[in-house]
Amino acid sequence: MSQQTLFVQHFWKDSNRTLxxxxxxxxxxxxxxxxxxxxxxxxxxxxxxxxxxxxxxxxGFPMGMKWSFIPKASEKPKYLVCNADESEPGTCKDRQIMRxxxxxxxxxxxxxxxxxxxxHAYIYIRGEYVNEAKLLNEAIDExxxxxxxxxxxxxxxxxxxxxxxxxxxxxxxxxxxGLLNSLEGKRGEPRVKPPFPAVSGxxxxxxxxxxxxxxxxxxxxxxxxxEEFAKLGKIDKSGGTRLISLSGHVxxxxxxxxxxxxxxxxxxxxxxxxxxxxxxxxxxxIPGGSSSPILNADEIDVVYDVEPLMKVGTMMGSxxxxxxxxxxxxxxxxLRITKFYAHESCGQCTPxxxxxxxxxxxxxxxLHGEARxxxxxxxxxxxxxxxxxxxxxLGDAAAGPVISFVKKFRPEFESYIKGQKKYA
Amino acid sequence: MPKCTIDGxxxxxxxxxxxxxxxxxxxxxxxxxxxxxxLTVVAQCRMCYVEVEKMPKLQTACSTNAAEGMVVKTxxxxxxxxxxxTMEFLLLNHPLDCPICDKSGECDLQDNSYGFGSAEMRHSxxxxxxxxxxxxxxxxxxxxxCIHCTRCIRFGDEIAGIHEMVAIxxxxxxxxxxxxxxxxxxxYAGNYADICxxxxxxLRDFRFRKRAWMLKKTPxxxxxxxxxxxxxxHHEGNVAYRCIPxxxxxxxxxxxxxxxxxxxxxxxxxTRIIAPRSGDTTIAWDQAIQILKDKIDGKKPTFLVGSDxxxxxxxxxQEYVSAYHSGSSVYHFGTEGVFTTADxxxxxxILKMKSKTSNxxxxxxxxxxxxxxxxxSSEVVLVIRGGRADLxxxxxxxxxxxxxxxxxxxxxxxxSFSLVxxxxxxxxxxxxxxxxxxxxxxxxxxxxxxxxQKALSEVxxxxxxxxxxxxxx
Numbered sequence: 001m002s003q004q005t006l007f008v009q010h011f012w013k014d015s016n017r018t019l020x021x022x023x024x025x026x027x028x029x030x031x032x033x034x035x036x037x038x039x040x041x042x043x044x045x046x047x048x049x050x051x052x053x054x055x056x057x058x059x060g061f062p063m064g065m066k067w068s069f070i071p072k073a074s075e076k077p078k079y080l081v082c083n084a085d086e087s088e089p090g091t092c093k094d095r096q097i098m099r100x101x102x103x104x105x106x107x108x109x110x111x112x113x114x115x116x117x118x119x120h121a122y123i124y125i126r127g128e129y130v131n132e133a134k135l136l137n138e139a140i141d142e143x144x145x146x147x148x149x150x151x152x153x154x155x156x157x158x159x160x161x162x163x164x165x166x167x168x169x170x171x172x173x174x175x176x177x178g179l180l181n182s183l184e185g186k187r188g189e190p191r192v193k194p195p196f197p198a199v200s201g202x203x204x205x206x207x208x209x210x211x212x213x214x215x216x217x218x219x220x221x222x223x224x225x226x227e228e229f230a231k232l233g234k235i236d237k238s239g240g241t242r243l244i245s246l247s248g249h250v251x252x253x254x255x256x257x258x259x260x261x262x263x264x265x266x267x268x269x270x271x272x273x274x275x276x277x278x279x280x281x282x283x284x285x286i287p288g289g290s291s292s293p294i295l296n297a298d299e300i301d302v303v304y305d306v307e308p309l310m311k312v313g314t315m316m317g318s319x320x321x322x323x324x325x326x327x328x329x330x331x332x333x334x335l336r337i338t339k340f341y342a343h344e345s346c347g348q349c350t351p352x353x354x355x356x357x358x359x360x361x362x363x364x365x366x367l368h369g370e371a372r373x374x375x376x377x378x379x380x381x382x383x384x385x386x387x388x389x390x391x392x393x394l395g396d397a398a399a400g401p402v403i404s405f406v407k408k409f410r411p412e413f414e415s416y417i418k419g420q421k422k423y424a
Numbered sequence: 425m426p427k428c429t430i431d432g433x434x435x436x437x438x439x440x441x442x443x444x445x446x447x448x449x450x451x452x453x454x455x456x457x458x459x460x461x462x463l464t465v466v467a468q469c470r471m472c473y474v475e476v477e478k479m480p481k482l483q484t485a486c487s488t489n490a491a492e493g494m495v496v497k498t499x500x501x502x503x504x505x506x507x508x509x510t511m512e513f514l515l516l517n518h519p520l521d522c523p524i525c526d527k528s529g530e531c532d533l534q535d536n537s538y539g540f541g542s543a544e545m546r547h548s549x550x551x552x553x554x555x556x557x558x559x560x561x562x563x564x565x566x567x568x569x570c571i572h573c574t575r576c577i578r579f580g581d582e583i584a585g586i587h588e589m590v591a592i593x594x595x596x597x598x599x600x601x602x603x604x605x606x607x608x609x610x611x612y613a614g615n616y617a618d619i620c621x622x623x624x625x626x627l628r629d630f631r632f633r634k635r636a637w638m639l640k641k642t643p644x645x646x647x648x649x650x651x652x653x654x655x656x657x658h659h660e661g662n663v664a665y666r667c668i669p670x671x672x673x674x675x676x677x678x679x680x681x682x683x684x685x686x687x688x689x690x691x692x693x694x695t696r697i698i699a700p701r702s703g704d705t706t707i708a709w710d711q712a713i714q715i716l717k718d719k720i721d722g723k724k725p726t727f728l729v730g731s732d733x734x735x736x737x738x739x740x741x742q743e744y745v746s747a748y749h750s751g752s753s754v755y756h757f758g759t760e761g762v763f764t765t766a767d768x769x770x771x772x773x774i775l776k777m778k779s780k781t782s783n784x785x786x787x788x789x790x791x792x793x794x795x796x797x798x799x800x801s802s803e804v805v806l807v808i809r810g811g812r813a814d815l816x817x818x819x820x821x822x823x824x825x826x827x828x829x830x831x832x833x834x835x836x837x838x839x840s841f842s843l844v845x846x847x848x849x850x851x852x853x854x855x856x857x858x859x860x861x862x863x864x865x866x867x868x869x870x871x872x873x874x875x876x877q878k879a880l881s882e883v884x885x886x887x888x889x890x891x892x893x894x895x896x897x
Contacts, residue, residue, distance in 0.1 A: 170594070187591060192467040194488045347591070347598030349468045353572065354513035357596035361549045378546055385509030388481045390469055 004232060005257040006220055006241050007243035011060050011100045017135060019142040021075065022103035029103075029148050031219035032110040036156040039222075046113040048218065050226025052239030056093075057083055057174075057211030058289065059393075060306040060316045062237075066208055068267075069198035070116040076205040080118040081183065082109060084125040084132075084212045085167055085174035088289035089340060090320030093211035093243035093255050096406040098125070098132040101216075106162065108215035111222055115207055116292035121162045124179050127169040136164050175392050176209040177201075178346065189346045190392035213243055235261025235305050244268065247276045248286075248323035261305040265295070268304055269323055280325040284409070288317025290337045291397030293404030294330075314404070330412050334405045335363040341398035355382050356398045363402075371417045380406050427496040431841055434799075435633055437524055443485035443496055452498050455507065455536045457485035457514075457621045458554070458573035462678045463582055469514075469573050471536065473506040474498050482506045504540070511541030514571045517552040518622070525569065527623030529636035533571060554599060562682055563616050563625050570600050570624040576616045582677060584610040585773055600624075608824035612774060614685045618668055629686060630666045630787075634658075641773030642870035643670055645857060647732060647812050647850040648684030650779035652859030655680055657688065657851055657870040658748040664851055664871060665686050675859065681776055690811060691849035691871075695835035699876040709878065713886045715843055716828060719804050721892040724752040726801035729792065730813030730831070731758035732781040732869065734855025737880045738790050741808060744884045752802075755795040756787040757818035763794035768860055777860055781813050782850075795821055806830060807841070808880065811849050846877045853879065 010016050010026065022028035035044050049064030070078055082105065086094040097105055109121045125133045129301035140162050143149045151159045167173045173182045180202050182285055201207025217240050221229045230239035238260040250273030258268070265287060269275070276282055280299040285303070290371045293314040295302075302308050306316045323334070342356035362379045365371040380403060387399030406413060415421040425436040428446065435450040442465070444454050457469035467487040477495035482502055496502060515537065522528040530788050544643045554567035574722065577589045588609055602608060608616070617627045639658040646653040646667070655667045667688055669680035690696070700712035707715075719725070729741055739755075745752050758781035762768050765788055766778040787795075795818055805822045809815070811832030819827070819840060822841035827840055831847035838844050852873040858864050872881075878886075 029629045078800075127786075187594075192465060192484075194487075260713075342595060347572065347593070347595045348466070348574070350470045350510050350571070353596060353598060354516050358516060358547065358549070370549075382699035385513070389470055389473070389506055389509065391470070 732810035
């Protein structure tokens, strides 16, 4: 089917990032004007709810619902924080929005801040996105100049400032409470929940934390109406389009956009990705960033969206698909993934601090032919002692791949342990 | 009151109480490491797992508040496996050097390992090791034993009011240390050792001196200031080895200061006077009492009494004075500049009070006047003191008088006394003291005095009964 897209047609051209382009080609700031001058905050939230706009960061939580949790009566300041710490391995979609159409994010923040009553929004951007932070700041300056930010926007009496805050390069600061701690200048360690950020977030004030892509969808929702946006989705409970970061052994890796639930994983790989590099056989797919449990080649006839993927025991996560062909050594791959999580563990809670490193050690031994026959069971048991037991989701992110890799590709691990295969 | 069910038992709770507290009331002990009732909840150690009906994952009891109708299991299979998993993780890098660790015998890690861990070890990798920093005179650090519970960090931030303990690095390399590796600055550093659930932070003062399980524990009150912190004296073989705070939510909560904690040392000082002294000569009690009797018989000596004495001792003095030295005046002394409870005030934002004696309030309640109201004294002055009241400023009021000391003195303190009768220190007697809040608290004898020391009541009784002017009969 031909896809209706909201973003990708504006990508890949540096000149698109100007305010002029945004105003001319993307009906820039019209939605913000509409929201601020003709709608109440409740109406905005209602539209977003109707839109079935799910969070694009990984958890897929309905965004309108998240906003409605912000207490209206609170006398404390409220904050809208944009999570631009895009760091799940394989994910590179938010980067394109910030790089090519930063104003759509800024407009989304204006509307979102109006909806929840925020006067100062933050964009927490990962430290490695040096250029993107610079571009965002330039775009924000432009917006201030034209009065789309600052005092009395569109004469509505609504004020908003936006600050871009650069992280220092930690995966865990993409976890929303770790992000908030980092934003406050503390160690990037997730907080114990409850209280949830909606009650006590940034600076102990009610806070909504939303992904870049989620916020970038808001102007369209307001412009076309929630129902129209919901209709873009071809599956229940998921509205709009999804940006997909397609990488690995496909002929055409890249960032694509599809209407939510409109394609299966196989179609994405074949039609968008152009099939497997070298026309090799597909071996496996990691469907939603490196933390999502792996699928083997015959499990990919699944509609690519939150719930269908959940049904097959994995997750959509940040919609980063990694395609793996037959020549790939999955033991090596799993070690690489596990190393990442062990390295990125913040170290505050026991199972993740100790367990991720232990899993890495065991995998290292397996790969180098030093493992005991019992080590594979041990590896899975350690993963199970981490999964579901940690303070934040990083433990699950580390345990999920280990459990699924061993479950689905056990012989590969065994051949290393038995000495039939040697590390090369 | 709302109710929830823990291991089949129905328990009432006040809203806001977490499951650890509620379970405790039901007689169910939930093992913890990072949780401490006096600190914020961080749910980091992942030891206090419980299963809560209708919740898919195990919950940490510390961060889960009881709710009406909640059904909690603390002994189910997932809970047992979860705890065992956490114990295994915690011991991966722990040196298991219990035989040479001071914490052994009172170590949460040891206890919980026995209770909930496994005797088998599945880990065969090299252990993580650290280079330790010098934490100053109070605390000895052994980072290899640390389980990263962050109680110390939170104690510094939330109780001691000083951000000096921090976590640096992350993940498996996380290190709990001081900022820039500096020595500790807080005057409450001993608490770091108390709250450490392993032997990572131990008291230098106690190091390698006694195994924890050999110690007898006597609950008593600190005599270091008018706060009256509740504490325990730990002793064995009639020797005190340490003092640790005892919970009292109305006074000191869970904490005490280093000054109070190490105060007991003077009572075991080698130069403490433990036999009667006349000038430089040690004399027998009979002779000493005679000298005293001869000095004061039929006269009106001035009594300077320390506000470090107990209510019982002060009352005995008052009764003795009215019976045998009617017209004598009695004044209390203790801390320079703090003469009355009106002068007393918190010395910091945590526990310490300005009055460095424990019973200023009690002395005042008994109607004893402060030394600041003394215009003149008689020729003979009896200075009776528990050991803590500050001598120098008091003695400056009675220069050139004949001084008799009764109570606890060190060698360096007795140069201006013609006679010293050794008494009992706060570790050696029972009694009542009244803290700055007006709260009466009991001190308890932990150690037996030497047979050359006498209680104040005995000294006064012997003096009263002694015939004057020996040989003049």
